[in-house]
Amino acid sequence: MLHFIILVGILFCAYQAVRDKRLLVSAIWLAGTSALVAIMMYLIGAYQIAVIELSVGAGLVTVLFVFAINIAGDEPIPNLSFIPKWLARIFTVVAIVLIGWQLLPLLDFPIILNQDAGFQQLVWENRKADLYLQVVMIFAGVISMLRLLTDEYQIRNLRKEIQE
Amino acid sequence: MDVNTAFSWLLIFPMISSAVIYLVGRTFSRSVKIENRTNPARWLALLALLVTGVFLYFVIKNVFSTGQTHYQNFGEVWFRFDGISLLLSLLVLVLGILVTIYSFTYVGKEPGEEKFYALLVIMIGAINGLGCALDLFNLWVWFEVMTISSIVLVAFYKDQAASLEAGVKYLIQSATGSVMVVLGIALIFLETGTLNIETLRMSISSPTPFLIIGGALMVIGFGVKIAMVPLHTWLPDAHSQAPSGISAMLSGVVIEVGLIALLRALGGIALSGGRWGYLLIGFGVLNMIVGNLLALRQKEVKRMLAYSSLSHVGYMLLGFGVLISLNGLMAGVGAIFHLITHGLMKSLAFLAAGVFLYNFHISKGSHKPLILDDLNGASRKYPFTAFAFSIALLSLGGLPPLAGFMSKWQLLAGVAQTQNTIMIVLVVFAGLMSVLSLGYYAPLVNRMYRKEPAAIVMEGEPVSIWMYIPMVILTLAVVVLGFVPSILYWLTGPAGYSLFIFFGQ
Amino acid sequence: MNISTSMIVLTAVMGLFGIGLYCLLITRNLIRVLVGLQIMVKGAMLVLVFVGQSQGQPSLGQSMALTVIVADTIVAVVGLALAVQVKRSIGTLDIADISKLKR
Amino acid sequence: MLQIEPLVIITILVPWIGALVVWLIGDRHEKIQHVCAVVFSTTAAISSIAMLWVYRSGTVLSFSMGSSYGNFSFVTDGLGLFLATVATVIGALTIIFSVDYMRGSAQLGRYYSFVLFFIGAMVGLVLTSNLLLMFIFWEITALCSYALISFYNDDPKAVSGGIKALIITQVGGLGLLLAAALMYAYTGSFDINIFISNPSLFPSNILGVMAFGMLIAAAAKSAQFPFQTWLPDAMEAPSPISALIHAATMVNAGVYLLARFYPAFKDVPGWTLSVMIVGMLSALMAALMALVANDLKRVLAYSTVSQLGYMVYAVGAGGILASQFHLFSHSVFKALLFLAAGAVIHSVGTRDMREMGGLGKELPFARTVFIIGSLALAGIPILNGFWSKELILEAGLEHGNPIWIYVVMLIVAGLTALYTIRCVWMVFYGEKKQGQHIHPIGRNMKIALTPLAIGALTTWILIGPFSKMMSLSLPVHFIQEIDLGQLFNHVVFAPATWIALAVIALGIMTWFGKPALSGIQEILKPIAGIAQESFGFERINKFIVDATQGMGENLRTTQTGKLNWNVFYILVALVVVFAVLMIGA
Structure with a gap:
């Protein structure tokens, strides 16, 4: 039952995030979705990742969104989409139904909780290639962000002026 | 050098050196007062790629001397250095080095060039790793690294609206695709409980809905990067707005990398039936015709080249599809050969177009696109560049005796070899598409040899030596490969064979 | 832990995926597009955790989900940076105004 | 002692090196370019003539690829060797002619490079016995032809003609590509000679596909029905190019291909008949079009189609x-005609025959050689065209060939005579037009024209060794x-010859008697109108081009550039x- 309530909560929050007109509120709904997903993860036994999701997904990402929205500012954009809404709905639903139609009859997967190698060991040892790449990704992301957000032209011009 | 060490460094070195490049470049650009000194980041980037090449050499040497595929693990994650990896690493390093040299001038005046080189080196490193990843999830991670590093390379002119727009589309569509790939991986893992592609292959005997839906999600997810029609919509924007060196990399390697990644992933579920090959063939046919038709009426040079990439990907899809579904080893080898030649000739085309773009517009601070009319009579002032561009275009159009013909031929002969009626019809269709593509390549070549040059040509700046070097090398490669295609057999043969045993029933 | 749990989890996954995709289809605000993307990613994370659990390798699933979190946070960061830059240099976040490249 | 192997390599590679x-x-050293081009092409010509003495059958050279x-192997048999000789000798003569014709033109390097590149490729095309290599050379000749047709890139007509x-030749080339691919798929080899001696190795339907594929390739290359439309437009090329590529050599490649593969395909049902009908339709339609055209080079182009x-x-x-x-x-007399026409055009500055007239007095040399060429074309006895055309008509009468096609071909012979005399008359006789400034003909042009004129008079003597x-x-x-005596017997004592000659005479008389025949002219006017519009083929071409371009243009609207639509495409895909896979599963 608890699972079901959380499912409904997730979907509701997600839908609100899409639907709400104010960006900031949208970001909050996203945080809500994230938190509920984290709880769902916790319920099926993934304790470590639930914490991480709570802190990164619900925390960090929301902060980033709020930050970006603050800089970029919310602006009234007409709620008209290019694609007729019914068309978008139909196709989304069809895609989901096609997947579900094939998958749901097979969903008798039990959730097994037998312990394999501990999470720490798995992340730091067995999957250290992924971890290494995460570092690379973060590095690449930071460079990208710096490139996009620092105004190098301005800095260069400023420096030129100082020199002169 | 020990092969394990060499292989580890092959994967790790580019990433480390990228950090060094960035830090050194940043320190330099902060500290130096004199404006006109060159940033050492560019030399470091070149050096890093060359050193990576040395590591690659040791790995290759070992693989060829023992005659065995090299397996190596980091924790539970396995890597396999086989023919495909060899091919991909070599192609990306060669093109990467050439593009780095080319970019000395092209982004030389741009502030923040150290970020450009740092990201470029990460991208090349990621492609290196992706070629040998044997773990389904790890494959995706390498892929994601490649994507993240290439987003800002696409949107490198961050003050240009068009460039940002291209970056946005590239980011959103790639990310959508990668989410689908994750879903696909999850479903496959759910069915089999393993991520190692080779183990995965063994554990599959019959097609189940999970495998089919997972495979379909992966086809679409990677398909966004491969630019299968109709998932291609980001490609013309990204390829035309990126700095030309990056356009060359994107068109010459990155879309093919997506293809290789897809083949790796599908190789894991190959035993779930032959339908994947037919799917690829279907997309291939669509790609050929849509790519060519879209390019036909295009007025911007780089967009035209981008659309032509679509049709060339179509050829490769056709070849790989035949390899998967009809056991056409030779078609696969042909497709791999076409992958190489397309990498070379499309890079050449983009670099040459970039020379025009740079000297006509960018060096003067304008970011107008290069349109067809700008090239009128370009051979008057830029004889070599015009010649190289013509060679690239005619080779793309599949005219002998250039590399493009040889690879198309090998591919089509391989497809015909299946002796299947539909496939033989497809051979004719592919040939027809090749003819259609001449409908836009040939006028462009004519244009460059007109007697009356456009005003913009005569006002253009002279070409720098750094731009000449890669063009000369690539032109030579395209011509030489056209005359002696057999010099690459050592590369295409093993690659095709490693794919073949991957998909063999 | 029974069948209905797995069904609920997968429904959540597909729901998140569908809502995210729907958001990408109808939204014209660039930042909200990124919100949609994040929603899809939540689905991907959840499914990875789920498959890990149901295959008896919970840590593996979690470690994959961790990587996905990191990767897509980076994507979100870069995307937000792009959006900010778009706002700065174009002056709007409306997709209608950043659709100049066509044909 | 001469060896054949080095000669083959020399003949192909010397022009390429050139x-x-x-x-x-x-382009700054025009003089040196002229000299170099002449030297390299002449070397190739001499080397190919030398091959005629030392030839031997069988594979002479082979490179494993x-x-x-x-x-990649080369065979020097009669069929290839003599075409190679024609290509190099006429190539050398046209290059000598070009020294005068192209003097002072811009981008001369491009011109000579492509001509020399073409000569080498043409030699390769006829000497190789590897079907793939033949296809490669085939495409190279097409590439050179395209580059030379659109040599004057500033003229949109030249550009579109080249493209x-x-x-069109590429579309035809697909037939050859298909044949090569099938040959490889079924035998794993590309050796032509093995194939033509054992065609039974192939399933009959595959053999049929190959046969008709080759027919398409040949028809496109030789500008035959229904691909004839490119050749008249190719006349935007400089005249020496028209002479060399579009009359004497490249367009013959199609005929060469058919002749080469005849033994393999002759038993494919319907193939020989199709070949004959293609030939007949091209000959007839082109002759009619030549009759009404007013552009000197176009008349010659139509006549080339007709003769092919x-x-x-x-x-x-x-x-x-x-x-x-x-x-x-045909190579000899048509090269002669084109070069002479080029000389005339060079002198007068126009290609429109209606603006010419009475030029015979001013350009006596051109008139003499042009008339020699025309008489050969018309099939007047003693000139080479007469003998060979009669041999063809002779062959047409052999057992099993439909007689109605033969009759049509006879009529075409008459038409040929008619349009030839019309052309000669309009250019060299009749009233002189006012206000024309006439340049004299250059020395190098005469050097090139003289051997061709002599050739048109005498080459039939070579039937024996040939x-x-x-x-x-x-x-x-x-x-x-057959030797000379047999040729005499074959031709002179055959009733067919006399019928043909009568038809030819009738054709000539029609021209002189045209005032009396004005009634018939009225009846034929609609046909002339249709002929002028190329029997609707131009329209079909235009339709295909427009449809393709329209499709491209319409498809471009799907590239909306809007992110939402892009994502929507992903979803649709x-x-x-999913749907496809589920139905498939």
């Missing part, structure tokens, strides 16, 4: 020797050796792929 050298010299390309020629139709017809009728012999004669070489080196073609 092309590179001329290009590298650069690995599994998917087969061995049209390229696209004769050769194709001859192959279909089984007269390989006749077709090759006519090919030989047929001997053919019959010895082409065992599966079953060519009969996902749904479609």
Whole structure:
């Protein structure tokens, strides 16, 4: 039952995030979705990742969104989409139904909780290639962000002026 | 050098050196007062790629001397250095080095060039790793690294609206695709409980809905990067707005990398039936015709080249599809050969177009696109560049005796070899598409040899030596490969064979 | 832990995926597009955790989900940076105004 | 002692090296370019003539290229050797002619490079026995032809003519590509000679596909029905190019192809008949079009199509020797005609025959050689065109060939005479037009024209050695050796010849008696109108081009540039792929 309530909560929050007109509120709904997903993860036994999701997904990402929205500012954009809404709905639903139609009859997967190698060991040892790449990704992301957000032209011009 | 060490460094070195490049470049650009000194980041980037090449050499040497595929693990994650990896690493390093040299001038005046080189080196490193990843999830991670590093390379002119727009589309569509790939991986893992592609292959005997839906999600997810029609919509924007060196990399390697990644992933579920090959063939046919038709009426040079990439990907899809579904080893080898030649000739085309773009517009601070009319009579002032561009275009159009013909031929002969009626019809269709593509390549070549040059040509700046070097090398490669295609057999043969045993029933 | 749990989890996954995709289809605000993307990613994370659990390798699933979190946070960061830059240099976040490249 | 192997290499590579050298010299040294081009092409010509003495049958050279390309091998048999000689000799003469014709033109390096590149490729095309290599050379010749047609890149007509020629020959080339791919798929080799001696290795339906594929390729290359439209537009090329590529050599490649593969395909049901009909339709339609055209070079182009139709017809009728012999004669007299026309155009500055007239007095040399060429074209006795055309008509009468096609070909002979005399009359006789400034003809032009004129008068004497070489080196073609006496017997004492001559005479008389025949002219006017519009083929071409471009233009609207639509396409693709896979599963 608890699972079901959380499912409904997730979907509701997600839908609100899409639907709400104010960006900031949208970001909050996203945080809500994230938190509920984290709880769902916790319920099926993934304790470590639930914490991480709570802190990164619900925390960090929301902060980033709020930050970006603050800089970029919310602006009234007409709620008209290019694609007729019914068309978008139909196709989304069809895609989901096609997947579900094939998958749901097979969903008798039990959730097994037998312990394999501990999470720490798995992340730091067995999957250290992924971890290494995460570092690379973060590095690449930071460079990208710096490139996009620092105004190098301005800095260069400023420096030129100082020199002169 | 020990092969394990060499292989580890092959994967790790580019990433480390990228950090060094960035830090050194940043320190330099902060500290130096004199404006006109060159940033050492560019030399470091070149050096890093060359050193990576040395590591690659040791790995290759070992693989060829023992005659065995090299397996190596980091924790539970396995890597396999086989023919495909060899091919991909070599192609990306060669093109990467050439593009780095080319970019000395092209982004030389741009502030923040150290970020450009740092990201470029990460991208090349990621492609290196992706070629040998044997773990389904790890494959995706390498892929994601490649994507993240290439987003800002696409949107490198961050003050240009068009460039940002291209970056946005590239980011959103790639990310959508990668989410689908994750879903696909999850479903496959759910069915089999393993991520190692080779183990995965063994554990599959019959097609189940999970495998089919997972495979379909992966086809679409990677398909966004491969630019299968109709998932291609980001490609013309990204390829035309990126700095030309990056356009060359994107068109010459990155879309093919997506293809290789897809083949790796599908190789894991190959035993779930032959339908994947037919799917690829279907997309291939669509790609050929849509790519060519879209390019036909295009007025911007780089967009035209981008659309032509679509049709060339179509050829490769056709070849790989035949390899998967009809056991056409030779078609696969042909497709791999076409992958190489397309990498070379499309890079050449983009670099040459970039020379025009740079000297006509960018060096003067304008970011107008290069349109067809700008090239009128370009051979008057830029004889070599015009010649190289013509060679690239005619080779793309599949005219002998250039590399493009040889690879198309090998591919089509391989497809015909299946002796299947539909496939033989497809051979004719592919040939027809090749003819259609001449409908836009040939006028462009004519244009460059007109007697009356456009005003913009005569006002253009002279070409720098750094731009000449890669063009000369690539032109030579395209011509030489056209005359002696057999010099690459050592590369295409093993690659095709490693794919073949991957998909063999 | 029974069948209905797995069904609920997968429904959540597909729901998140569908809502995210729907958001990408109808939204014209660039930042909200990124919100949609994040929603899809939540689905991907959840499914990875789920498959890990149901295959008896919970840590593996979690470690994959961790990587996905990191990767897509980076994507979100870069995307937000792009959006900010778009706002700065174009002056709007409306997709209608950043659709100049066509044909 | 001369060896054949080095000669083959020299004949192919010397022009290519020449092309590179001329290009590298650069356009600042015009004189050196002229000299180099002449020297390199003449060397190739001499080397190919030398080959005629030392030829031997069988493979003479072979380079292994690995599994998917087969061995790149060369064979010097009669069929290839004499075409190689024609290509190099006429190539050398046109280059000598060009020294005057192209003097002072911009981008001369490009011109000579492509001509030399073409000559080498043409030699390769006829000497190789690897079908893939043949296809490669085939495409190179098409590439050179395209580059030279659109040599004057600033003229949109030249550009579009070049691209049209390229696209149409490429479409035809698909037939050859298909044949090569099938040959490889079924035998794993590309050796032509093995194939033509054992065609039974192939399933009959595959053989049929190959046969008709080759027919399409040949028709496109030789500007035959229904691909004839590119050749008239190719006349935007400089006149020496028209002479060399579009009259004497490249367009013959199609006939060569058919002749080469005749033994393999002759038993494919319907093939020989199709070949004959293609030849007949081309000959007839082109002759009608030549009758109403007013552009001097176009008239010659139509007549080329028409004469090539004769050769194709001859192959279909089984007269390989006749077709090759006519090919030989035609190369000589048509090169002569084109070069002479080029000289006239160079002197007068226009190509429109209505603006010419009465030029005979001013340009006596051009008139003499042009008339020699015309008489050969019309099939007047003693000139080479007469003998070879009669041989073709002779072959047409052989057992099993439909007589109605023969009758049409006879009528075409009459039409040929008619349009030839019309052309000569309009250019060299009649009233002189006012206000024309006439340049004299250059010395190099005369040097090039003289041997061709002599050739048009005398090449038929070579029938003996010609047929001997053919019959010895082409065992599966079953060519009969004939000497001069037999040729006489064949031709002079055959009733067919006299009928043909009567028709030709009738054709000539029609021209002189045209005031009396004005009634008939009225009746024929609609046909003339249709002929002027190329029997609707131009319209079909235009339709295809417009439809393709329209499709491209419409498809471009799907590239909306809007992110939402882009994502929507992804979703649609996902749904479609799911649906396809589920139906497939």
